[in-house]
Amino acid sequence: MHFLRRLLYMMLVIVGVSMLMFVLVRVIPGDPIAKALGQGADAASIKKMRDQMGLDQPIYIQYFRYIEGITRGQLGMSLVEYRDTAEIIKDKFPATLELILASMTLAVILAIPLGVVSALKRNSLTDHFNTLISLIGVSFPQFWSGLMVQLFFGYILAFLPITGRISGPPPMAITQFFLIDSLLTLNFPAFWDALVHLAAPAFVLSLAPLANITRLIRANMIDEMSKDYINVSKATGMPQAVISFKYMLRNAFSPAMTMIGFMIPLQMGTAFVVEQVFAWPGIARFGAEAITTNDFNGAVGVTLVISVAVVVTNFIVDELYGVLDPRIKLRR
């Protein structure tokens, strides 16, 4: 029952997003078709295309047609690429997902030791230093830190490529994640190529979550320290490292899971500028272009896919939270 209600509620939010975006892109001043066809287009061809895309219909009819299209797997023709938005998203989504997953993995790997050390050496210089680092991490304008990483690692040290996802031919498509596909096909040059391309944008994108996760793990670890089981474990002579990393970290990390879930929307948003800076061929770059050029189908399509990703991630994280931390289930 609980599950069904959540599912229904998820649908409701997604319908809400679709309506909000649908109306929003249609109140944009100016005729998107005339703009897309350029100055040379005559009135007749503009009208023809408007009719084709259904823009002559009242807005609620347009909306129902759009929903009907979704059931057939179509999201309407994009005025940026002149093909169906669903196709574009299918092509570009893996690139964005690979980037975001890489950045989150990097953030978690770095945040765990930072957070644990800060908590163990609470109020030491190391701790203050880590606090400062995490505040710095969330304060970068990512479009700028991206450019500075390009300047330093790409131009000055010249060991990372400046833009793009891969320089050579992409590996055979299996999962569409270049790192995984190249490993599966034992294409090691492509793996390396993809890895160096991924490194800089993933690093830039990982800074904010790194800071937030570190702070959360630190706070949770400090909470755990005051609990009785720590004293008991110490009394039995268990090594501190085992207590910290095996018992405390597990309890401290499960609340961080929800946080990581909530960060996905933030990351999708940040990807809008990071993909732009690194010319990353993902949906965020396409989305930014679609929104700024009045490509109404592209804009609604990308936003819809992103919010579905957000809502679904939150749902999974909430459910997973109960599995990781059985105490939560009891409370419900």
Add this chain to the structure above:
Amino acid sequence: MNDENEKIQVRKEGITRGLIKLSRNRLSLIGASFLLAAILLALLAPWIAPYPEDAGGAVHFERQLKPPSFSYLLGTDESGRDILSRLLYGARISLALAVVVLTIAFFVGVPLGICAGYYGGKVDQVIMRIADVFSSIPAIVLALAVSVALSPNLINSMIAIGFVWWRSFCRLAYGETLSIKQENFILSSKSLGASDLHIMFREILPNMSSTLLVKLTLDAGFAILVGTSISFLGAGASPPTAEWGLMVAYGRHYLPYAWWPSLFPGLAIFATVLSFNLLGDGLRDFFGVEVE
């Protein structure tokens, strides 16, 4: 009456002690001083900028892309304008953006959140479900779309971000209201016949003021990040406005040869946002509140 005086006395002492405690937090102090300086510099920009005319669309072909020197401390941009002067004027825009965005977000989000939390039931459902819809679109994306819909310019981008930002204030006020509502003093006000409006805005609202203050400080920085990002993507301020994000967007075309037109504006954004975060972090510790 005496009791009342005593209470005030205690409260005053608490504040003094708090201020001392806060001033011991060196990082917050650095943040607060930098912000104060930034506000002063922004206000005094027309008088202290070395080349005030460069804040607009001036073009000096004879000094395009000059590296930092004594006459142009931070160098000049692609039109030969002094970057330092433009940064000073840019501070006005970014600080104004934070004020406008937070004002809109505060006055829309907080009353809605309090109402939803206080009345519960259908009011709660309707308001919070709308907030959920807004929360499931990343702030930058929705603000970008709204800004374009309003026709992209600086003022509209501020309104757009405010339009997006209310939801986080709404959620915060909602959560706080739910917990404050349980307190006994609310029950006693109710039994004395206080009106709903009185309870919501005279009893509940003051009790979340420290949480809101921390939220406002931290969010000022994030609002500036979103604002400059939107200008960077071309849906905010338009050239030749001296807006920091826009300056980075134009400066990037001259990398790696000329690094100064993109380095310094970004550094200004970073320092301002960091200061808000340092101050907000100190305030958070000081009040002992948690802000999502």
